[in-house]
Amino acid sequence: MYGSGVYGAVRTLTHDVFREKNADYLAQRFTGDTFSLLFRVQVLNGVAATPDWTAPGTVLHTWPED
Structure with a gap:
């Protein structure tokens, strides 16, 4: 059992399309x-979408800040 947010968080660094972009x-x-x-994880039709940390509005807070 896991939540959609946890699944989305794992996918940020394991999804074949987004892992390098998010790692960078x-x-x-x-x-x-x-x-x-x-960061925000969108759930579309019950499925967690892989977050793109470079997309506006995805990252809500970071620490340490610039």
């Missing part, structure tokens, strides 16, 4: 190994 986002945004990222 992390590498460019954060320099250390301690950070937090709050």
Whole structure:
């Protein structure tokens, strides 16, 4: 059992289309190994869509901030 948000979070770094794009986002945004990222996972017709962290409105909060 898992929630749609958890599934979407896992897909951000495992989905074959988005994993490199999202990993690049992390590498460019954060320099250390301690950070937090709050983002939106859209659920369409009961299915969690893989988030694209570079899309406007997806990332809601990051720490540390720039």
